[in-house]
Amino acid sequence: MTKTRIYINGRFLKASVTGVQRYAYELLRTIDQLIGRDDPAVRGYEFIVLAPTGEIHELGTRHIEVRQAGRFNGQLWEQISLPLLAKNGFLLNLCNAAPLFKRRQAVTLHDAAVYSVPDTYSSAFKMWYKLMFRTLGRTSPLILTCSENSKDELIRHCGIREDKIVVIYHGKEHVLQSGSAPDYPAQQGLDRPFVLAVSSRSPNKNFRSIVRAAELIGDQGFDFVIAGGTNPKIFKSEDAELGNNVRHVGYVEDEELRTLYDRASCFVFPSFYEGFGFPPLEAMACGCPVVVSDTASLPEVCGDAVLYCDPNSPEDIASKIAKVMQDPELQQDMTQKGLAQAAQFSWEKCAYETLGEVKRHAIGRYAEKVARSENRKAQA
Structure with missing residues (x-):
């Protein structure tokens, strides 16, 4: 059986670890564990992290490949190289940014800080992220976020439809496993x-x-x-x-x-x-x-x-x-x-819910769209 390919935007492997990157690391490591025990949630899917070339941080997964490829670095890599590298699969973006012209993708927008605390950021940063959030909110089939407060603010500031934005809480086990x-x-x-x-x-x-x-x-x-x-x-x-x-x-x-x-x-x-x-x-x-x-x-x-x-x-x-x-x-x-x-928060719960939403809201809808298109061709 051919597996559905899910690519992950690995640009975060170039960055220092803050809360946003922590989420990406822990979510992917948990999905890797699910693959290792052949959990039903990951059967039929292949996961590949795409990252820019050059020095990157170690992800530490055993069953998820990290593939470095493409020209450029930084935002140019994300906007130009990444959608080409992921053209034959679904793309999951975990760290507030994604290619603007990729349709088969989901993106986690962690907050609306560029709107709520604008003095924290430079003018150029605010301008780019406001443009990106509004565009992704309109074109991506699924937006994930980490709290109801963030959901409400993203809807209000970015005009994202309520039915395409889903709250999935983060976990906390990383601090207990650190020694x-x-x-x-x-x-x-x-x-x-x-x-x-x-x-x-x-x-x-x-x-x-x-x-x-x-x-x-x-x-x-x-x-x-x-x-x-x-x-x-x-x-x-x-x-x-x-x-x-x-x-x-x-x-x-x-x-x-x-x-x-x-x-x-x-x-x-x-x-x-x-x-x-x-x-x-x-x-x-x-x-x-x-x-x-x-x-x-x-x-x-x-x-x-x-x-x-x-x-x-x-x-x-x-x-x-x-x-x-x-x-x-x-x-x-x-x-x-x-x-x-x-105890109410766990990375395993986060992983299960994320996989469920990706399959239901993104991959499932895309498969339905492809099937309808093929039916129309067959009838013609």
Whole structure:
């Protein structure tokens, strides 16, 4: 039996790993596992990742081929080479971008950030992604996204028909499978309880407010640990020194981040906007109590397992952090609720739902179209 070929846009293998790329890696690795055990969901299908030539990150799949081919790089490869390479199959694009003139394809649009937090991006970036989102929303038979909030915003901003956009939540097992680095906290001199934040260079992540919240709380016997991204000293207020209780540990490996989640007494995430929000889900999966913004998709992902804060109010952020840190019973209750909430999300569920939608909304409709065309030819 001839297998239906599904190509995957592998341009993400050239990029550093953020949440969008994390989704692509984990989804494909899970599909690879389904192939390995001959799961009915993947029978009759062949999966090939197409990537530009040159150095790429390792995908780590055993049953999904990674094929490097085509001229160009970057957007030119994606818009010109990729549709030619995938002309005899269906194309699945996982990272917010896809060739504009390919019809047999699906694309995951993770959020509408270029509309909702436009100051985060350059003018050229915004112009291109707005054009791409509107075009793909009109021409692609299936749009996937990761939250109802993102779905609503994509419909509103991009004019995508509601019947062609489907919400599929991400998973969290990657953080539990990463291993740990038990000596890391001691190496960083973390011998007191601490509040953890995972930083980024994006102003959307609102780490200025975390530093301000730390200033408001002062030294009450616990530290603030900020991992990754920009040194928080650049976010300090002009008339106040950054407190000695704020520690910036810089870039962390996955094992080190897992250990920080495990050891933290509280995780704080005051982001202004998220399409999904991996960090609070990862923290909950590790049993860490979470304080998170009451905005965008975060209430949808975190449910009633967290304390919510106003991201525009460092005073409210400080108040919620202090409440968690001063109440061990509350910490235990939030840990249990967080574990239960995180258990609702899995990469296997994400893979099954993605495969189902691709087959039903895209490949199935295309097959019906081909059959109708052949019937018309036969009748003529």
